Amino acid sequence: MPANREQIEQIVAAAPNFLDRWERFLKDWESEKVPPWYVGMSELAHYVVENYAQGFTVEFSKLFGTVEAFLQNPDPELENLIAVGLFEDIQNIASHREFGASPFRRWLGARSLVVWDEVDAGMQRVAAWSARNKPRWWQFWRRRTAFDAKQALEQVESPVLKKIIEANYRKMR
Numbered sequence: 001m002p003a004n005r006e007q008i009e010q011i012v013a014a015a016p017n018f019l020d021r022w023e024r025f026l027k028d029w030e031s032e033k034v035p036p037w038y039v040g041m042s043e044l045a046h047y048v049v050e051n052y053a054q055g056f057t058v059e060f061s062k063l064f065g066t067v068e069a070f071l072q073n074p075d076p077e078l079e080n081l082i083a084v085g086l087f088e089d090i091q092n093i094a095s096h097r098e099f100g101a102s103p104f105r106r107w108l109g110a111r112s113l114v115v116w117d118e119v120d121a122g123m124q125r126v127a128a129w130s131a132r133n134k135p136r137w138w139q140f141w142r143r144r145t146a147f148d149a150k151q152a153l154e155q156v157e158s159p160v161l162k163k164i165i166e167a168n169y170r171k172m173r
Contacts, residue, residue: 004075008040010070011082015062017059018043021043022044026040040085042163045086049090060104064107079115082115087115088119088123091116092123092167093166123170
């Protein structure tokens with residue numbers, strides 16, 4: 001069962017300056033029975049990182065406080081949406097910025113910190129696994145060039161494609 005729309009709307013409402021972007025997101029997906037909430041949370045993640053970069057953080061306490069309240073007694077779908085759709089994307093997007101993801105920890109509550117750290121640990125395990133599992137010399141027919149997010153971000157001109165790359169590829173430091 002998808003995450004509860006009312007809960008998602010409450011999270012979004014905690015960032016009033018994001019509402020115009022949210023309305024555009026809903027309009028873009030109005031033909032769908034259920035909007036792709038993960039895409040919507042990715043939009044919110046971009047908004048959060050962009051606002052931090054501009055020094056506009058007044059909404060963060062309420063936004064992350066609302067998220068924390070939902071994580072206290074979450075349903076599994078909403079917790080996963082917050083973890084993967086919002087926290088992972090904030091971490092990934094911020095990894096491409098000079099400040100990284102750590103500044104956002106100050107707005108997280110106790111349960112949010114646990115989920116945040118689980119997401120980060122999972123990404124670290126994926127990076128370690130990827131580094132360990134390079135094709136063997138005799139698997140020359142399977143060799144593939146790894147996707148280089150940094151290079152792609154330098155070459156891509158489309159702002160939409162840049163957002164997708166940032167949200168889906170973490171720059172490992």
